Amino acid sequence: MENIDVLITTPVNPYLEQELDKRFNLIRLWNYPQKQEFFKNHSDSIRGVVNNPWHPADREFIDSLPALEIVSSYSVGLDHVDLGYCKGKGVKVTNTPDVLTEDVADLAIGLMLTTLRGISECDRYVRSGLWKKGDFKLTTKFSGKKVGIIGLGRIGTAIAKRAEAFNCPISYYSRSEKPESNYKYFPSVVELASHCDILVVACPLTEQTRHIVNREVLDALGPKGFLINIGRGPHVDEPELVAALVEGRIAGAGLDVFENEPHVPEELFGLDNVVLLPHVGSGTVETRNAMADLVIGNLEAHFSKKPLLTPVV
Amino acid sequence: MADDNNLPAVIIHRLSDFQHPLPWPKHTIFNPIESSDPLYPVHRASARVLIVIPPSPLKAEHLDQYPSVECVVGTSAGVDHIDLAECRARNIRVTGAGSAFAEDGADYAIGLLLDVLRRVSAAHRFVRAGLWPVKDHFPLGNKAICLVEMDMIGLFRWWHDDITVLGEKRVGIVGLGNIGTLVAKRLEPFGCTIAYTSRNKKPQIPYAYYPTVLDLATNSDSLIICCALSNKTRHIINRDVLTALGKKGVIVNIGRGALVDEKELVKFLVEGELGGAGLDVFENEPEVPKELYMLDNVVLSPHRAVATPESFNNVMEVVIANITAFFLNKPLLSEIDLNDWC
Numbered sequence: 001m002e003n004i005d006v007l008i009t010t011p012v013n014p015y016l017e018q019e020l021d022k023r024f025n026l027i028r029l030w031n032y033p034q035k036q037e038f039f040k041n042h043s044d045s046i047r048g049v050v051n052n053p054w055h056p057a058d059r060e061f062i063d064s065l066p067a068l069e070i071v072s073s074y075s076v077g078l079d080h081v082d083l084g085y086c087k088g089k090g091v092k093v094t095n096t097p098d099v100l101t102e103d104v105a106d107l108a109i110g111l112m113l114t115t116l117r118g119i120s121e122c123d124r125y126v127r128s129g130l131w132k133k134g135d136f137k138l139t140t141k142f143s144g145k146k147v148g149i150i151g152l153g154r155i156g157t158a159i160a161k162r163a164e165a166f167n168c169p170i171s172y173y174s175r176s177e178k179p180e181s182n183y184k185y186f187p188s189v190v191e192l193a194s195h196c197d198i199l200v201v202a203c204p205l206t207e208q209t210r211h212i213v214n215r216e217v218l219d220a221l222g223p224k225g226f227l228i229n230i231g232r233g234p235h236v237d238e239p240e241l242v243a244a245l246v247e248g249r250i251a252g253a254g255l256d257v258f259e260n261e262p263h264v265p266e267e268l269f270g271l272d273n274v275v276l277l278p279h280v281g282s283g284t285v286e287t288r289n290a291m292a293d294l295v296i297g298n299l300e301a302h303f304s305k306k307p308l309l310t311p312v313v
Numbered sequence: 314m315a316d317d318n319n320l321p322a323v324i325i326h327r328l329s330d331f332q333h334p335l336p337w338p339k340h341t342i343f344n345p346i347e348s349s350d351p352l353y354p355v356h357r358a359s360a361r362v363l364i365v366i367p368p369s370p371l372k373a374e375h376l377d378q379y380p381s382v383e384c385v386v387g388t389s390a391g392v393d394h395i396d397l398a399e400c401r402a403r404n405i406r407v408t409g410a411g412s413a414f415a416e417d418g419a420d421y422a423i424g425l426l427l428d429v430l431r432r433v434s435a436a437h438r439f440v441r442a443g444l445w446p447v448k449d450h451f452p453l454g455n456k457a458i459c460l461v462e463m464d465m466i467g468l469f470r471w472w473h474d475d476i477t478v479l480g481e482k483r484v485g486i487v488g489l490g491n492i493g494t495l496v497a498k499r500l501e502p503f504g505c506t507i508a509y510t511s512r513n514k515k516p517q518i519p520y521a522y523y524p525t526v527l528d529l530a531t532n533s534d535s536l537i538i539c540c541a542l543s544n545k546t547r548h549i550i551n552r553d554v555l556t557a558l559g560k561k562g563v564i565v566n567i568g569r570g571a572l573v574d575e576k577e578l579v580k581f582l583v584e585g586e587l588g589g590a591g592l593d594v595f596e597n598e599p600e601v602p603k604e605l606y607m608l609d610n611v612v613l614s615p616h617r618a619v620a621t622p623e624s625f626n627n628v629m630e631v632v633i634a635n636i637t638a639f640f641l642n643k644p645l646l647s648e649i650d651l652n653d654w655c
Contacts, residue, residue, distance in 0.1 A: 102478070102480050102503075102504065103478060106427060106431065106478070106479050106480070106503060107427075107431055107433075109423075109427065110424070110427030110428060110431050110433050111433065113420060113421075113423060113424030113427060113428075114424060114427075114428055114433045114434065114437075117420065117421055117424050117617075117621075118617075119421075119424050119425065119428050119433070119434060119612065119614065120428075120433065120434040120437045120438075122613070122614040122615055122617055123434045123612050123613050123614060124438075125615055126601055126613040126614065126615050127606045127613060131598075131599040131601070131615040132599050132600075135615065135616075135617075135620075136615045136617055136620070137620075138620050138621055138622055138625075139617070139620065139621055140621060140622075140623075141416065141417055141420070141621040141622075141623040141624070142417075142420045142424075143416040143417070143419075143420050144416070161502045162502045162503060164502070165498055165499045165500075165501060165502050166416075166420065166499055167416075261445075262445040262446040263445075263446060264440055264445065266443075269441050269443075275433065275437050276437055276440040276441060277433065277436045277437060277440065278436055278439060278440050278445045280431070280432075280436055280476075283431070283476055284431070284476050284477050284478045285476060285477055285478075286477060286478045286481065287478060
């Protein structure tokens with residue numbers, strides 16, 4: 001397969017690159033700052049693309065690669081891939097489900113604990129020498145807080161399982177009620193928000209879920225409520241969230257994703273009730289390598305005409 | 314004041330520097346007497362119950378000031394500031410906080426562990442410093458696209474080779490008391506392997522037991538220290554234990570600073586011989602070894618593991634319940650077995 005041209009869009013993982021290099025003729029998009037030159041020389045031969053949430057596979061991109069057969073996304077989310085267009089053109093799409101479920105759920109709990117208990121602020125307090133002047137303030141207990149999850153899929157369920165061990169009552173919103181689940185269902189996000197202390201975004205990003213957390217939801221969450229976003233930035237109306245935090249209309253937020261990564265609204269930098277992470281939900285060595293293995297496994301399967309491991313389209 | 318004369322006096326033992334985070338209210342059960350009270354000298358001699366505000370020490374010389382005390386009521390998770398042997402010798406009973414702080418303590422321990430393993434606070438600092446988008450100079454073709462590409466590369470500058478999964482870890486709990494038990498319960502759904510050491514093996518506990526901390530460390534990737542400080546446990550985490558835990562090992566301490574040989578711990582961390590640490594307590598608070606400030610694999614906390622209004626309200630309830638029981642000659646709620654300690 002060393003003759004097959006595969007394009008990787010972003011330097012996400014050295015292990016992924018190295019393994020792709022062994023198997024294919026790997027072309028690194030970032031080595032070509034001159035996009036026109038790149039597409040002139042390579043576009044006809046590229047049969048596979050490895051992309052990620054920061055490099056969309058939209059119509060324009062797909063059309064620029066006439067020989068494209070497969071898009072293997074290094075992510076579980078697929079809002080950055082025009083699935084309908086790929087299907088229409090016969091381009092296969094794969095993602096990396098399941099391998100990152102536990103990591104993202106772990107981070108969601110870590111974000112909740114660090115945000116509610118002020119662990120980052122505590123750390124800053126010590127490092128700045130302020131402890132010598134007096135005690136840091138009290139923070140709010142995490143155990144027993146009502147956790148409301150938007151989206152009870154793999155990740156939402158894993159978060160619920162963990163939060164339950166902290167005696168957190170769990171409720172959720174989903175497109176449809178899940179009768180096999182023991183958790184309390186709310187038919188709208190606003191109702192969910194008004195009945196929980198910690199609102200967690202864990203659903204896929206689609207046309208319907210864009211800005212699913214809006215002003216109305218934030219108002220319902222209220223001044224004692226916390227928002228945790230480990231989904232996608234566009235799930236939340238970011239300017240409304242910033243305003244709610246700056247004005248103290250919600251108690252705090254733990255955010256791993258933003259509408260326009262890597263840009264984070266600077267108004268948030270000065271708030272001590274907000275924790276900001278650079279999209280690290282799946283960011284552990286083991287998981288990133290497992291994701292890489294899935295990407296490679298899918299590409300190998302496709303080019304050997306075997307069934308894809310994790311096809312989406 | 315007339316009402317107060319009918320209520321039994323309870324001395325609030327507080328050395329002047331140490332302020333309880335919440336004001337001590339009047340109660341319908343007892344009359345709290347601070348050292349500033351004009352009647353203090355009278356009550357000091359006759360009071361049968363003493364409430365200790367941590368970390369005010371209660372040693373022999375203090376107990377000498379309270380000749381009538383029969384019961385000392387602790388208000389903190391730790392009781393190492395109270396000379397328990399002295400209390401036993403004087404037939405003074407001592408009550409602890411029971412499980413008042415257990416949930417918050419366990420939550421904080423897990424929070425520190427996750428924060429260290431996933432570098433949450435370090436990542437937060439990174440973003441807050443404006444480092445996520447990295448502006449660099451590159452030959453510009455289409456300027457807008459180039460800047461975006463550079464930002465993408467900056468995004469992955471965050472990558473750390475040592476950020477690892479909790480679920481595959483072996484977590485060892487040092488001390489399976491009120492807090493340790495809840496730590497274990499919270500860890501279960503994360504999928505990690507849980508083991509513990511304790512003074513005695515606990516029946517009906519499903520986790521693996523190791524008789525010594527060294528054995529536990531040898532078989533663990535992370536250690537969570539939730540045991541009490543006593544003569545037997547001082548520096549229980551020493552060089553041998555840190556070596557056994559290994560280069561990728563992580564220590565979380567929400568017990569007492571003196572449980573750990575702090576000099577050794579700092580050395581191990583600075584030299585890269587230990588994977589990381591989440592520390593809420595230190596040997597000489599509020600002094601924290603400055604060498605730790607530069608490390609991204611360390612989370613430092615100013616003794617706040619149980620610092621929530623909920624915990625303080627819980628302990629107030631425990632205190633009142635113990636004092637009520639004492640004056641009604643009923644069994645105390647959370648009496649400490651002094652034979653265990655001495």
